[in-house]
Amino acid sequence: MVQSRNNIQPEKPNTSSRILVIDDEPGIVDFIELGLGYEGYEVLTASDGKTGLQLALSEIPDLIILDLMLPGIDGFELCQKLRQTSKVPVIMLTARDELDDRVRGLDLGADDYLTKPFQFKELAARIRAVLRRGSNSPEESSEKGSKLLQVQDITLDPALREVRRDSTRIELSLREYELLELLMRHSNQVLPRDTILDRVWGYDFGGDANIIEVYVRYLRQKLGKPNPITTIRGVGYLMKLRQEEEEPD
Incomplete structure (x- = not known):
């Protein structure tokens, strides 16, 4: 299932950034999408790894929020496949809290890692940080x-x-x-x-x-x-x- 929704009119200036959320938990997706819509992001969603990978390659988002435990292709495999052709920033989400899993995700090319449950303010701060790092400004x-x-x-x-x-x-x-x-x-x-x-x-x-x-x-x-x-x-x-x-x- 794929959706593109922005039901809330953002009170902040539009960021012009498109974020793809790949997660099979509807409650988590709605929670993230609601917050991102308020922040002014355009949001795409996918509920399985295969669809998420297709969207990542076809829609070319500015950032991907990726759950590890996905049906079909899990987050680890998806990130590995994505990194073969794309450098789009990836923030991984998971209920796991093992250091080895965090390291594995980062080593496969993820830019950040957030363990569930989390507060939206923290996710938003990390999104801004990752997008800022990926801007690769001429000054830097x-x-x-x-x-x-x-x-x-x-x-x-x-x-x-x-x-x-x-x-x-x-x-x-x-x-x-x-x-x-x-x-x-x-x-x-x-x-x-x-x-x-x-x-x-x-x-x-x-x-x-x-x-x-x-x-x-x-x-x-x-x-x-x-x-x-x-x-x-x-x-x-x-x-x-x-x-x-x-x-x-």
Whole structure:
């Protein structure tokens, strides 16, 4: 079942953004659609994974709110298929509260993750944050630049989004790449966990700060030894320009 409804006249200026909600719980869909309509978004909905994927590829929304537990194609598979051809931002919804599920969703290309039940204000804030991050303004591009980054024997090419250690190319997920780029751009500088959450995930994860540890572990495994990332206990992480005594994993 697919619907496109906006039964409430928004009191705020129209955002000109189209959001696709893929969820098989009518109550959740109505709740989200009502709130988004009030905020001025155009809303499309789908109640199963197959229809949701078709809409995502044909209607080209500005953002997708995606439930994990869907009939037909679940949210994990849908996100994986979507990322083969599309970079549309995705916020995953689920009743699950397991760290592994959150990490898996983000690693498949989701931009954010929200556990049910949730307040609409929180969802709306995350939508704004994700859309803001995805705008890729000229100022942000100019600030980042495309100059080749090098720390120790690791090089990162922002233009090609390519990472190498010595001459070996390292394949990274989107989040792994963004985390490594942040650490390399601030080499020899301790980055607090809150700063990493804000810069890589776009908002404060709150109690999920240990997700950074998971991704640091992923990076260490893929980059190999000697370990390029140093943990500053109780503070955050840093990459030193010169390799010193290796920190145990």
